[in-house]
Amino acid sequence: MIKTNLLLFLVVFCLSLNSFSQNSAMHKIDVNKDIDVVKVYKQVVKEGYGTTLIYKELANASYFKSDYVEAKIWYEKLFDEEKTTDKTLLFRYRQSLKALGLYRETNAYLSVNTSN
Helix, strand or coil, X not given: CHHHHHHHHHHHHHHHHHHHHHHHHCCCCCHHHHCCHHHHHHHHHXXXXXXXXXXXXXXXXXXXXXXXXXXXXXXXXXXXXXXXXXXXXXXXXXXXXXXXXXXXXXXXXXXXXXXX
């Protein structure tokens, strides 16, 4: 009887230690989660190492934050670097211009990049 109680106590104790150790591991800080990629990309561009991928990421991030002034700037830098046929990027650029009240059919970036 005592052996059974002792064995049952040890099993419960070991299971509780196992579950406690798993919970404490989940509270560790993920360093990569705390990095603001937009700030890093802006610093890279400021240092003169801007690429089309960085311009695209900055433009899309600004667009989704509803910062249309920034989005317009980054989309135009992207379009200066390469001719794009990505309809999604052109749509977002067009929407950014509409939000700023600057949309015209004769926009230089839209007329060069699309056949509309």
